[in-house]
Amino acid sequence: MNETLFSALAEPNRLHIVELLRSGPLTVGEVAEQLGFNQPQTSKHLKVLHESGLVEVQPSANRRIYKLRHQPxxxxxxxxxxxxxxxxxxxxxxxxxxxxxxxxxxxxxxxx
Structure with a gap:
């Protein structure tokens, strides 16, 4: 098991993001809005989730769309x-x- 996965999920805000992304891909702004976070804070959490392999990011113009990766x-x-x-x-x-x-x-x- 990848210990960065556990570390990423151990933080409650990141766990909330994972639960939110379970419904489907979202932009950073949509995640921030739905969870009541500011955008820089959300971006930091999404970066950790991406580095752990839990989410993938798809650039779309000036937006970044995040979705869960099922394999981890x-x-x-x-x-x-x-x-x-x-x-x-x-x-x-x-x-x-x-x-x-x-x-x-x-x-x-x-x-x-």
Missing amino acids: LIELDDWLDSFRRLWEERYDRLEDYLLELQEKDKEQGNKE
Whole structure:
């Protein structure tokens, strides 16, 4: 996993930008307006997101249009999925163990 991806997403304003871009490409001005940021602040956040690989930029005349790149998010999901599988296996083992304990309690209750 790319640690710059985590660093980029760790900042709440950048996370808000990513969530906003989920709906589709936007210009810097549109992002700034919708989130109530000033344009220089928005540009700095978008630069970090671009450097992390999360967004791509398309120049259009004097505007820059930003859109999400899906590949880094797919890689993040794949990475998280490895943890999901591990947790599910552990929960399954815990469930089996608890069922085993319940069976033992029932057996002991029947003996008494």
